[in-house]
Amino acid sequence: xxxxxxxxxxxxxxxxxxxxxxxxxxxxxxxxxxxxxxxxxxxxxxxxxxxxxxxxxxxxxxxxxxxxxxxxxxxxxxxxxxxxxxxxxxxxxxxxxxxxxxxxxxxxxxxxxxxxxxxxxxxxxxxxxxxxxxxxxxxxxxxxxxxxxxxxxxxxxxxxxxxxxxxxxxxxxxxxxxxxxxxxxxxxxxxxxxxxxxxxxxxxxxxxxx
Amino acid sequence: xxxxxxxxxxxxxxxxxxxxxxxxxxxxxxxxxxxxxxxxxxxxxxxxxxxxxxxxxxxxxxxxxxxxxxxxxxxxxxxxxxxxxxxxxxxxxxxxxxxxxxxxxxxxxxxxxxxxxxxxxxxxxxxxxxxxxxxxxxxxxxxxxxxxxxxxxxxxxxxxxxxxxxxxxxxxxxxxx
Numbered sequence: 001x002x003x004x005x006x007x008x009x010x011x012x013x014x015x016x017x018x019x020x021x022x023x024x025x026x027x028x029x030x031x032x033x034x035x036x037x038x039x040x041x042x043x044x045x046x047x048x049x050x051x052x053x054x055x056x057x058x059x060x061x062x063x064x065x066x067x068x069x070x071x072x073x074x075x076x077x078x079x080x081x082x083x084x085x086x087x088x089x090x091x092x093x094x095x096x097x098x099x100x101x102x103x104x105x106x107x108x109x110x111x112x113x114x115x116x117x118x119x120x121x122x123x124x125x126x127x128x129x130x131x132x133x134x135x136x137x138x139x140x141x142x143x144x145x146x147x148x149x150x151x152x153x154x155x156x157x158x159x160x161x162x163x164x165x166x167x168x169x170x171x172x173x174x175x176x177x178x179x180x181x182x183x184x185x186x187x188x189x190x191x192x193x194x195x196x197x198x199x200x201x202x203x204x205x206x207x208x209x210x
Numbered sequence: 211x212x213x214x215x216x217x218x219x220x221x222x223x224x225x226x227x228x229x230x231x232x233x234x235x236x237x238x239x240x241x242x243x244x245x246x247x248x249x250x251x252x253x254x255x256x257x258x259x260x261x262x263x264x265x266x267x268x269x270x271x272x273x274x275x276x277x278x279x280x281x282x283x284x285x286x287x288x289x290x291x292x293x294x295x296x297x298x299x300x301x302x303x304x305x306x307x308x309x310x311x312x313x314x315x316x317x318x319x320x321x322x323x324x325x326x327x328x329x330x331x332x333x334x335x336x337x338x339x340x341x342x343x344x345x346x347x348x349x350x351x352x353x354x355x356x357x358x359x360x361x362x363x364x365x366x367x368x369x370x371x372x373x374x375x376x377x378x379x380x381x382x383x384x385x386x387x
Contacts, residue, residue, distance in 0.1 A: 023220060023221075026222075026223055027226040030223065030226050030227065031230065033230075034234065035233065038234075038237050041237055041241070042237075045241075045244050049244070052247060055251050056251065059254060059255060059258055062258070070265075124335075128327060128328055129327070142273075144278060146281050146311050146312055147312075175311065178277065178278055180273075186331045200336045201258060201259060202259075202262060202332045202336040203262040203266050204266035204331070206269040206270060206272065206273035207273070208269075208272065208273065208276065
């Protein structure tokens with residue numbers, strides 16, 4: 001290229017124009033300072049998001065198992081005669097078909113693998129109230145109370161209380177009680193997803209077969 | 211020409227600084243987004259447990275109705291009479307007492323009732339304090355052509371942590387007249 005042509009060239013092609021090595025090194029240094037922590041925080045946030053997804057899935061699995069146990073035959077739950085309870089749970093990865101293996105009143109599921117996480121669901125059935133026994137009464141039965149109506153259509157009026165109650169005796173009460181002849185259960189479900197704590201859900205189930 | 215050449219020096223640093231600012235903006239958005247989602251899981255967990263507690267109240271209420279239906283029908287009869295204004299003040303006062311007594315068993319805050327024992331069991335099982343109760347227990351009738359359909363309407367509530375949930379069920383019942 002002749003000197004005359006070079007003189008007509010635009011500035012970037014001229015000697016001394018553009019970026020120097022020092023500039024590039026400084027730019028790379030600044031970029032490294034900004035990008036490296038950003039990459040670190042991205043991986044942290046990805047971990048948090050994954051953990052949240054796992055927790056959400058664990059909660060849904062727990063709810064699904066509670067619903068299964070709420071609709072299982074009541075007498076089998078009470079007696080602890082269940083062996084394998086099929087679990088058909090809809091997950092984002094498809095339908096999971098597994099089993100809840102019972103041993104008496106406690107159960108553990110086969111591992112449910114969704115993505116890279118393995119979930120294990122446990123269940124425990126506890127009697128909150130024990131059926132009342134007419135011949136051997138006890139205090140662990142469920143007792144309901146109510147006020148016997150005395151108005152029109154409400155049955156006979158209550159008996160007249162004695163005029164002077166004996167000292168130390170409880171006051172006459174209108175409340176009647178009924179002691180139930182059914183065992184009533186607490187269903188507890190826990191989900192282990194490899195996190196720091198198990199997910200625990202618990203509810204109460206009454207016998208609706210009568 | 212020399213002036214233009216000097217002006218382009220340092221452009222790489224300027225571009226990198228802009229790029230870094232953009233990255234910082236993205237990271238900030240990500241931080242705030244993650245922070246806003248952080249509480250959502252606790253809320254979902256509490257919601258599930260509150261719904262479980264409400265289910266417990268619902269089960270207890272339905273069970274009581276199943277074992278003592280005639281006692282509730284008596285309350286319902288007085289309630290109907292009061293609604294039709296054919297009941298006196300005494301019946302109205304009695305109705306309030308009867309309903310209070312009927313509902314007392316469903317409230318977990320009632321320490322002498324069965325609900326308190328269920329609450330204790332739920333608290334121990336799930337590791338958090340629950341509360342539950344029944345807000346409404348009534349029979350509603352729907353008139354059809356030539357028949358009446360009666361439904362038991364139960365509205366139960368449950369709470370866990372700071373979350374409270376309400377569950378409502380309509381169960382078809384047959385009332386013999």
